Amino acid sequence: MSQGITLAPSRQLKKRYRAEKRFKAYCIAALLLALAFLVVFFSDMIRQGYSAFVQTEIKVDVTYNEDTVKFTNESVTEDVSPLISRAFYRTIPRQVEANPDLMNTTQTRWLTATAHVDQYRKGYSDRLDPELKATLDRLESEGRVSYGFNSGLFFSGDSKIPSNAGLWSAFVGSFYVMIVVLVVSFPIGVATAIYLEEFAPDNRFTQGIEININNLAAVPSILFGLLGLAIFINFFGVPRSSALAGGLTLSLMTLPVIIISTRAALKAVPQNIRQGAQAVGASRWQAIRDHVLPLSLPGILTGTIIGIAQAIGETAPLLLIGMIAYIPDAPTSMTEAATVLPAQIYTWSGMPEGAYVSLTAAGILVLLTLLITLNATAVILRNRFERRW
Amino acid sequence: METSQVLLVFFGGLVPMAAVAFALGRRKALMSDASGSRMHSLPSQYGVYVATWMALPALAIGVVAAAAALFGLQVPSAPFVLSFALFGAAVGLMLAMRKVEPTLRARNAIEKFVYWTLFSASLVSILTTFGIIISILFEALKFFSQVSVWEFVTGTNWSPVATFRPGQETADSQFGSVPLFAGTFMITLVAMSVAIPVGLLSAIYMSEYASYRVRTLAKPVLEILAGIPTVVYGFFAAITVSPLVVEVADFFGLHASYTNALAPGMVMGIMIIPFISSLSDDVINSIPNSLREGAYALGSTKSETIKQIILPAAFPGIMAASLLGISRALGETMIVVMAAGLRPNLTWNPLEDMTTVTVRIVDALTGDQAFDSPETLAAFALGLVLFVVTLTLNLVSIIIIRKFRQSYE
Incomplete structure (x- = not known):
């Protein structure tokens, strides 16, 4: 030791380094645990459902x-x-009716x-x-x-005979519900976001609306079911179990998602764009309609798709408004009794016959594929068209 | 006429009429411009102005008629309402056309109209909250007129006797909600003891240790956990995790029920991990680097910096994230409906079957009971408690996050 300073770590320093390594290991372990769960979960679903x-x-x-x-x-x-x-x-009787040549x-x-x-x-x-x-x-x-x-899994409706049960009526029901959610929550959500981001004065009332929206995003979904039951069905007389009742209920749940993401998209458009438009004589609304909205459209659509995907996977509020009915034939209108994909999965999971277990898991795989496709579309949309300033 | 037909005629008539009104207003403005008197706004803005004034009275009449029908008032027949709406449209069109003059500021009028339309859209979210409160409150009050609040809050026996006809005798029903809240609390506790450590430590790893590549890869993968529908988690908890818990308990010589509280709790915890991790990640990232650098300069290791500087600074945000997580666990429905029990059970043992508030709400409202039976009303009383508790948690956490953001901006 000619230098006079010992470079070898002291015992205390070694202890501190060990603590450092241990802490980092805990952190990695936590992340790996979460990811491992995902792997276990997906392989379990595939094992049960394939x-x-x-x-x-x-x-x-x-x-x-x-x-x-x-x-x-x-x-x-x-x-x-x-x-x-x-x-x-x-x-058989139907086959013969449709094709009399089959006889004999x-x-x-x-x-x-x-x-x-x-x-x-x-x-x-x-x-x-x-x-x-x-x-x-x-x-x-x-x-x-x-x-x-x-093929019956995709193209036939629900059935009490497991080999004949399929998801078709649930597909149609989910599609109707999705249309209602889109028609109701997209315009209202975007309008609210434009108001809050572009027009609203910064006062208590506006802050109240903001807090209210943040709270709605975290209200338990089952309470929206109580609202749907008491207001849409009992008060407004929307038919029980219908895609319309389900869609309206889910619209209110999707609204905060669309509002929050639209606001983020509007906020990302720099102030110069608005000032530029107004400087050449555009009114506030003209500047928004012709410049801000087109520029923020990718972000708005991404948020909307994510909101819709959430609505498609939601079950709890739909249980309360009766969307767990047995629906062998696909509904032909918004006001007929309908079921949706997650509700169909829930119904199958409660069936006593063993065959329904793999049917349920298969239904889950179909639903997850649909949701992952939707979310991937949203991400691709954002990555391709989003402009960075 | 059926409702859909009436709507079809109404809008089928209104849209072409609006187009005509637009053309008329625009033409008058163009002619006036051509004759030398300069208009204040663009010709098409006058068109929109006229079309709006034509459509509004018709829409108002339609809405009033629909609302009147809803409240059971005497409403004139559909053809009469339709022709009256048409008349309103004609009057609106005439008055608006007369106002189209060079001094009319059509652009400002449109601007005002847009403002109020957007403003009224923003009221929908407030109406939703009121809708939830009203729909729950009224039924809950009906319940509390039959069952005392004291019994509901302190009673330890929940055994509603199902009634299928309105007005049926229900004297022997018991509505003590303590076991339900105990079950909810137990499952939430299990969920949070999975979600908070795993979520927080993953967030620390991703924001403090991970390379950019690991971070951009791990974050969206973790988010997938939040995107899995709850019904799927419920199936997984019931079919895979519950039997596993029973087996493991057996191995240790313990007895576990197949509808034990541990399985739904753990699965719920996994579901909540991404909520905790992404919120904590945001919070940790917003801690200024100067704090870290200061700690490093004094010779502390990375983990010491995290434990003694970053986490205390980020504590309010982490707290807010945990409160939001708890709020989500309390209100989670599908996982417990599918994997937890139905029997109200006051116990400290998570291996026993327990039921929760949300399970009883679903059970009461999906059965065949009469709508005003005490059991269905009890569901609304439980909903009220759930709403108040989650609202408090959400508000506290929203306010903490706002304050936290302000302190570092």
Whole structure:
């Protein structure tokens, strides 16, 4: 030690460095924990849901004649008959009506198996009648059993028969609700934001509106359901369970999201733009309409899409206004009873049959795909068109 | 006529009429300009002026008629209302056309009209708050006229007897809300003991340690957690986490219910992580660098700076973030509806099944009870308490954040 200053860290300093490392490790661990959850969550949903995208199908000969139109499960041979989903038998009279040439013919078809058979083949349950097992094994060895894409999951409505249940009526319901939310909350939200950002004097009343909007963004969603129930349904007489009632309720929830993001977008437009327009004679409104709004449009649209995505995933307020009804056929108007994607997921999650578990998870995957697409669109929109000043 | 038909005729008539009114007003202004007397505003502004004055009386008549019908007043038949609205439009058009003169400041009038339209749009958010208060308050007051506030606040037995017909005898119903609030409190506690440490430490990592690249990657990924619908979290809690909790408890020789409070609490905590982390991140970022540099200059390590300088300075903001998180946990519905129990249970053990305020609200309002039965009214009383508590938390946190922003701006 010729220098006289020891460069080797003292014991106390070592302790402090250790504490430093420990603290950083905690922080990294916390972040990793949160990210790990995301991975666990998505892999769990995929593990539970992927199998519902395909369904067991069995190749059988279907006989159409006077008897089988009446006693529809006699249209296939007796041993195979209990393996086929009831949903098919129901359609036989309709098929013959639509195509009378079918009468007195025998057609070879791939038909959807019952949920029991499907669950057994996918390895979720072992409870299948031994006789049916034997038949299934025989058919399998003849190459008459395979998996087919479960198009019913997307294109048919809800059903009490799990192999026939699908999301179509929920898609339509969600679409109607989305339209209502867009039509109601977009104009009102943007107008409010323009007022607060461009016109409002800085006084107590304006501050009150601002605090009120911030509070509304944090009010529990279920309270909006109470509002929808008491005001829209009981007072204004909007039909219960309808897409209109749901849409109006969700509009009020989406409003603060749109207002807050629109204000941020308006704020990002520099003051020079407004002053420039006004300097050449534009009025305040003309400057906003012709210059500020077009420039802030990407930001406004991004906020709107994010708000809509939130509304599409919302369930709690809709439970209170009755949007958990059993809806086998898609609604054809705003005032008919409807269901939406998350409500359909909730309904399925409460069904006792095991097949609904994978259906629920599949529904969740579809909903998440939709939401991620919407949010990704919003982000791309912002990154592509947003101008930085 | 049906409502949709009436609306179709009304707007189908109004839109072309407005177009005609616009053309008339503009033409008069153009002619006046051509004849040498210079107009104050642009010709199209006179067009908008005339069209607005034509449409407003018609709209007003339509709205009044609709409101009258809603309140059950005697309303003349739809054709009469429609023709009366048409008459109003004609009068408005005539008066406005007469006013189109060089001295009329159409631009200023439009400006004023726009201002008041925007202003009235901003009232919708206030009306929403009032709507929530009114819709909850009236039903809650009805409830408290049947059940004493004291019993509601202090009673430990919640056992409403379902009534399916209005006016049915309900003497043996008990409405002591303590077990419901205990359950809500327990689940919130579990949620916050997951969300606050994880959220805060992630925020510290992202704002103080992480490189720019890690930060831009991790932040949006964390935000995904906030975008997952609550019904999805509920399914995950019920199907995956609850059985896991039961298994782990079994391993330690404990008994856990399949609708235990721990599973929904933990999943709710995960849901709240991004709220805490992004708000705390903002707050920590707004602490001026001079504070950090001062601490480094005195020889403190990074973690010492964070613990002794940054966190105390950011404390109000972190507090506000936590309050918002608590408010969200108290009002969260789907996770507890799907994964927590339905049985009011006053216990300290999170492995037992417990129910919450929001679960009982949903349960009371999705059943088949008569709408004015004490149980459905009780749902509104619970809603009132939930509203007051979350409102207080939100306001306190909004005010703290405002003060905090001001102190560093």
